[in-house]
Amino acid sequence: MQHPVLLDKYLQGMEVEIDAISDGTEILVPGIMEHVERAGVHSGDSIAVTPPINLNNHMKQTVLDYTKRLAKALKIKGMINLQFVIQNNCVYLIEVNPRSSRTVPFLSKVTKTPMVQIATEAAMGKTLCEQGVRCDFMPRSDIYAVKVPVFSFSKLIEVETSLGPEMKSTGETIGLDESYPKALYKGLVSSGLAIPADGNILVTIADKDKDEAIPVIRELWELGYSIFATEGTANALKRAGVLVTQVSKINEKSPNLLDLIQQEKIHLVINTPAKGKQPKRDGFRIRRAAVESGVHCVTSMDTARAVLEVLKTISFKITSL
Incomplete structure (x- = not known):
């Protein structure tokens, strides 16, 4: 095509994010993160919770299936980040990043999975099986973890504070508790709210x-x-x-x-x-x-x-x- 045309459409749905590790054949998914803010807010500025609280089993299985198929088709050896939006029970892919993301430290800590070490070994050619890593989805259900962004608006003059597709956060905190509301409370307070x-x-x-x-x-x-x-x-x-x-x-x-x-x-x-x-x-x-x-x-x-x-x-x- 001489003059390509890009068509896009905004879907007002729930955003879901996954950081996974692939060895080219098998895949490890330590957890699924659900964003509190709907699609349209940059993922770095969104509050995220794992395990997800609003995803039914069909949605979970669909995003996991898409993750496995994409990682295998792209021949990923190492880390991969995927972002989805779910509208009317349908799962749509927003983007695939064949790299580590800012949520890897968060997910590593709360799932007690050394993701960087495992991904590095995979990138060097060592399979997940050879590393003694159990493949597939490893949900942690005994505790809720909430990632809350931290902003520095008070230090920046005349900077717009409303959230949108441009990332504005300068850090993040974690709230952990057996109760989701209490985990969210801890995260909000530690972020300065x-x-x-x-x-x-x-x-x-x-x-x-x-x-x-x-x-x-x-x-x-x-x-x-x-x-x-x-x-x-x-x-x-x-x-x-x-x-x-x-x-x-x-x-x-x-x-x-x-x-x-x-x-x-x-x-x-x-x-x-x-x-x-x-x-x-x-x-x-x-x-x-x-x-x-x-x-x-x-x-x-x-x-x-x-x-x-x-x-x-x-x-x-x-x-x-």
């Missing part, structure tokens, strides 16, 4: 996200949090029966939402981007004000739902963190 036991939450939600956001915000309100919102979001919440305090937008009368953030009257911000990420837009200024005031700002409803799950499930009282 101080989860308040009570207080004020400011929500400014894009129209496209309101239907999804309202049930989450309602449950936060029912847990005892005071909700503050700008006019559009406030009206939607009021129609849903949520008691909400309406606040002025930027450049409106004081105290407006920036005043509340800077005066430390807001303890958590939930903001989803609406019309771009230019520095002059209100959403950008809200997110930056939160970061610069030391207030955590959640920009994905998937992350907000994960935080809600922690707050609903953790039985002990969370003190200042």
Whole structure:
């Protein structure tokens, strides 16, 4: 073809990631990682959990089958990383990387598998069998491990904080526990997200996200949090029966939402981007004000739902963190 044309399509589904080791014939899969944030957020910026919590047996077997077939067809000897998206119970392949990935240290630690050593031996021609490694899938079901990204937005001036396809994290932490919510809680806290036991939450939600956001915000309100919102979001919440305090937008009368953030009257911000990420837009200024005031700002409803799950499930009282 003289002029190739690339066609792509966004699938709003659940993202799944696998790091595997192949000797060209046999394959070792220490674990499957499920991303909390849906496809569209860079895998390095996504919260990931292993073992997966929302994959049924058919989905697991499909991604494992695809992994084995691709590794064999590509004649991989060493590490291979694969990323999938699952929509309507169908598994789609996003990408295959014939190399190690940033999640190998995480998966090695939580599955107690020396992945780099095994992969190096395989790359040098030693089969998995010769290494005494049991092939196939090795799930660890006695403990949940959650990988949580760490960001350095407070140290970078005028950097957009909302998540997207560009990687922005500068590190990651691990939360381990027999309970998924507690493992998630440990990972969030160690990453720097101080989860308040009570207080004020400011929500400014894009129209496209309101239907999804309202049930989450309602449950936060029912847990005892005071909700503050700008006019559009406030009206939607009021129609849903949520008691909400309406606040002025930027450049409106004081105290407006920036005043509340800077005066430390807001303890958590939930903001989803609406019309771009230019520095002059209100959403950008809200997110930056939160970061610069030391207030955590959640920009994905998937992350907000994960935080809600922690707050609903953790039985002990969370003190200042």
